[in-house]
Amino acid sequence: MKPESLLVATLASIFGILSLTGCKSGDGNTIKVGEFASLTGKEKTFGTSSHEGTELAFEEINKSGGVLGKQIELLTEDNQSKAGEPANIVNKLISRDGVVAILGEVASSRSLEAAPIAQEAKIPMISPASTNPKVTEVGDYIFRVCFIDPFQGTVMANFATNTLKSKNVAILTDAKSDYSKGLAKYFKEQFAKNGGVISSELDYNGSDKDFKAQLTTIKGAAPDAVFIPGYYTDVALIAIQAQEIGLSIPLFGGDGWESDNLLQVAGKAVEGHYFSTHCSPEDTSAKMTSFVAAYKAKYNKTPDAMAALGYDSAYVLAEAIKRAGTTEGPKLRDAIAATKDFEGVTGKFSLNEKRDAVKSAAILQIKDGKFKFLETIAP
Numbered sequence: 001m002k003p004e005s006l007l008v009a010t011l012a013s014i015f016g017i018l019s020l021t022g023c024k025s026g027d028g029n030t031i032k033v034g035e036f037a038s039l040t041g042k043e044k045t046f047g048t049s050s051h052e053g054t055e056l057a058f059e060e061i062n063k064s065g066g067v068l069g070k071q072i073e074l075l076t077e078d079n080q081s082k083a084g085e086p087a088n089i090v091n092k093l094i095s096r097d098g099v100v101a102i103l104g105e106v107a108s109s110r111s112l113e114a115a116p117i118a119q120e121a122k123i124p125m126i127s128p129a130s131t132n133p134k135v136t137e138v139g140d141y142i143f144r145v146c147f148i149d150p151f152q153g154t155v156m157a158n159f160a161t162n163t164l165k166s167k168n169v170a171i172l173t174d175a176k177s178d179y180s181k182g183l184a185k186y187f188k189e190q191f192a193k194n195g196g197v198i199s200s201e202l203d204y205n206g207s208d209k210d211f212k213a214q215l216t217t218i219k220g221a222a223p224d225a226v227f228i229p230g231y232y233t234d235v236a237l238i239a240i241q242a243q244e245i246g247l248s249i250p251l252f253g254g255d256g257w258e259s260d261n262l263l264q265v266a267g268k269a270v271e272g273h274y275f276s277t278h279c280s281p282e283d284t285s286a287k288m289t290s291f292v293a294a295y296k297a298k299y300n301k302t303p304d305a306m307a308a309l310g311y312d313s314a315y316v317l318a319e320a321i322k323r324a325g326t327t328e329g330p331k332l333r334d335a336i337a338a339t340k341d342f343e344g345v346t347g348k349f350s351l352n353e354k355r356d357a358v359k360s361a362a363i364l365q366i367k368d369g370k371f372k373f374l375e376t377i378a379p
């Protein structure tokens, strides 16, 4: 074959493949929804959980007939927990695949990267779990089905004051994470209002491996607890090294702690410590019980908060599409914004005028190597 004809043949087969796949998903018989998630890389349990919850919800919705007489087709892309990928992916999902809405991400920094693209394209985006206030401030097409960190920070400051009886707390923040910096700030504001003192404030860069210098400084300041608003991979190492240097005071943090991986890696080093999150699989509500059963049947494990939030984000979207009667961006946006008294697995919630969910937080403690539900805090 001449080089030219080889090129023609190659192009023809590429177009053949494209039109075949195009035919499968682009014939108007499905409603395409895009999802970006950290399925691999540093925070892989975040994306895996939220994706599984989302997938389970759409499977149920499709089984019961789909929406507007069509099946929902979920197009999921892995951002490998890496900065730069969310923007690429969301661009592709919107311009190449023509999705009508975007679901994602868990980590606030990754949601913040993608949100301006969805906003610009007028394609609604619902974050299942990003709690930094800036995420929905990007614009009126950006929503979330979780609470925000001014609330989470307040909950944990009150917990420190009232339950831990702390007067003097050290804070260890991930300087690379919008989530961590925000949560540290809101915690500090409320803890000061409660009359507490912050004895030392230190930071690290997510993915650091050695935290001994910071932990030694913290130990020197003699606080009665350490607030660590980080993600589980870093928290596991921090807890292990705190134990190694003999810093044996309560450690506590936010939803970023929630991963089975924290228990596996840190083992006894996290025993007795505390964090806030969105819900607990121990909740005995009918919604949670049937979700836990369906999730266990499909994935053979107990769902965490991200799985529950992924599930709720998918149902919020599907119900909004039904109410809107169309998938057209502006009308779908309005329908999502009108979400009120939604009965979710993570509790009953409404979206407020800032497109944030107003709902309770849960506090868990690590006991006997497991996450144990302690209390629910209403907004």
Ligand code: PHE
Binding pocket: 046, 106, 107, 108, 109, 129, 130, 131, 132, 179, 255, 256, 257, 258, 277, 305, 306
């Ligand atoms: N709230 C975290 C963030 O905004 C992500 C997260 C949500 C982590 C839920 C664990 C559980 O980055």
